[in-house]
Amino acid sequence: MLDKKIIQKIKEAEAKVIFEEFKTRQGELVNGIVRRIVRGAIIVDIGRTEAIIPYDEQVPREYFQPKDRLRAVLLRIEEDKRGTQLILSRAHKNFVDSLFKSEVPEINEGIVEIMGISRDPGGRTKIAVSSADSDIDAVGACVGMRGSRVQNIIQELKGEKIDIVPWSPDPARFSCNALSPARVNKVILDESSKIMEVIVDEDQYSLCIGRRGQNVRLASELTQWEITVKTDIQLKEEQQSVVKLLLTLPNISEVNANLLFAGGYHTLEDIAFGEIDSISKSSGITNEEDINKIQLAARNALKDRLRNIEVDDNEDDFEEDSEEKTFMSKIKIKELSDQMSLEVKDILSKCKELSIIARTQSSSISLDDAKKSR
Numbered sequence: 001m002l003d004k005k006i007i008q009k010i011k012e013a014e015a016k017v018i019f020e021e022f023k024t025r026q027g028e029l030v031n032g033i034v035r036r037i038v039r040g041a042i043i044v045d046i047g048r049t050e051a052i053i054p055y056d057e058q059v060p061r062e063y064f065q066p067k068d069r070l071r072a073v074l075l076r077i078e079e080d081k082r083g084t085q086l087i088l089s090r091a092h093k094n095f096v097d098s099l100f101k102s103e104v105p106e107i108n109e110g111i112v113e114i115m116g117i118s119r120d121p122g123g124r125t126k127i128a129v130s131s132a133d134s135d136i137d138a139v140g141a142c143v144g145m146r147g148s149r150v151q152n153i154i155q156e157l158k159g160e161k162i163d164i165v166p167w168s169p170d171p172a173r174f175s176c177n178a179l180s181p182a183r184v185n186k187v188i189l190d191e192s193s194k195i196m197e198v199i200v201d202e203d204q205y206s207l208c209i210g211r212r213g214q215n216v217r218l219a220s221e222l223t224q225w226e227i228t229v230k231t232d233i234q235l236k237e238e239q240q241s242v243v244k245l246l247l248t249l250p251n252i253s254e255v256n257a258n259l260l261f262a263g264g265y266h267t268l269e270d271i272a273f274g275e276i277d278s279i280s281k282s283s284g285i286t287n288e289e290d291i292n293k294i295q296l297a298a299r300n301a302l303k304d305r306l307r308n309i310e311v312d313d314n315e316d317d318f319e320e321d322s323e324e325k326t327f328m329s330k331i332k333i334k335e336l337s338d339q340m341s342l343e344v345k346d347i348l349s350k351c352k353e354l355s356i357i358a359r360t361q362s363s364s365i366s367l368d369d370a371k372k373s374r
Contacts, residue, residue: 018049019077019084026074029098030088034068044070044088057089059122062158071156073098091121099156100127103149106141113138115167118221122160124210126178126218130167139164163218171196171225178219182208185232188264192278195226197264202231242266249301251293259283260294272298 032044032051040055042064053072064070072088073095079085089095096117106112115128129138142164143150150162163181168174172187175196186199200208208229209216220227230238239261246257263283265271271279276291285291 016084018086019079021048022074022077022086026076027094027098028074029071029102030074030086031069031071032088034064034066034070036066037064042070044072046086049086051086051088053088053090057087057091059091059158059160061122062090071099091119093117093119093125096125096127096153096157096162099153100142103144103152104142106131106136106138111136112141116222116224118218120214120218122158124161124163124214124218125157126163126165126222128165128167128174128178128222139166165222171223175219175223175225175227178222179208179215179227182215184208186235190264190270192275193226194224195228196223197228197230197235199230199232199235202233205229205231238266249294249297251290251297256283256285256290256294259285268298268302271295272302 030044030046030051032046035043035045035050037043042053042058044051044053051072051074057075070090072090073092075087075089075092075094077084077086096119097114100114101107104112107114111133112129112131115130117125117127119125127142129142131138131141141149150164154160154162163178165177165180168177171191172189175187175198176184179198182200182204184198184200184204188197188199190196198208207215210218216227216229239258242261243254243257246252246260247254260271260279260283263279265274265279265283272295274295276288276295279291279295280286280288285294
């Protein structure tokens with residue numbers, strides 16, 4: 001019994017030493033040798049102790065066997081009743097961060113800074129870099145002479161593609177960089193919701209989206225903006241459709257309808273709930289009275305749409321997956337009397353909450369809905 005207590009104390013002391021040794025090394029690269037595979041997890045000998053790479057921290061289609069050497073990043077340290085456990089990762093974006101720091105001295109020296117990383121492990125990584133010194137080529141420093149530095153990293157990542165892009169404080173420019181190798185013609189920003197539309201030529205569309213949406217998804221993650229991609233033809237068709245519908249509103253001219261579209265106001269919701277200053281700045285419509293009239297017309301159209309939905313007691317009478325069924329299900333209105341008892345402010349609130357919009361005549365709100373159901 002005494003021997004067991006002594007052994008337990010020794011183990012606890014060893015665990016404490018290991019914790020103290022590694023607690024300041026989180027985020028650093030660790031070298032080790034694979035000892036065994038246990039229920040999908042890789043147990044790695046890293047010298048004085050063992051660490052683990054859980055299954056979800058491994059790269060898909062990357063396989064190791066006992067006695068293989070590997071590198072990974074020390075992701076975190078966990079403590080439980082069994083002692084201290086060192087968690088490693090090869091799938092986390094911090095692994096790429098650590099590899100660049102080990103290969104690019106300018107990063108450790110503070111000359112080049114990593115501004116962000118997005119990663120699809122085993123597929124592609126995008127990394128944004130910058131330098132406070134205008135004479136320093138941050139991207140070139142990371143690539144290295146004849147690509148030597150980045151090739152070492154790609155080799156460690158078993159062929160994973162790496163896009164090194166220059167960071168910019170301008171969201172539009174940064175997004176264009178992040179979407180490389182695709183070429184972007186135009187960017188439409190909605191700064192309040194951090195949504196961005198990028199317009200590309202027809203032959204750049206697939207490249208911009210990437211395989212299974214990978215390129216645009218990684219660019220969105222890197223820039224922290226929601227990015228949607230359209231072709232010039234799609235934008236022109238949408239503009240014609242939206243402008244045509246906007247012209248059914250009272251108090252709006254064709255010039256103002258086109259200005260609103262060009263300013264990023266493509267829906268009734270955008271117009272009805274936009275800030276007057278933002279609408280004026282984005283669209284170029286300087287007359288505040290005109291904006292007030294347009295907003296009033298947009299809000300009335302939204303209210304008309306809500307009032308125009310006729311509801312039976314049996315919700316299943318709606319067509320399957322119809323807009324009306326989805327709408328009524330979400331706001332839980334079962335009778336027309338419930339619908340009409342809503343105050344105007346409640347109607348507007350629900351319109352905004354559920355993103356009632358007018359993008360096309362067939363799939364969204366008609367802008368000339370009349371108050372027929374009352």
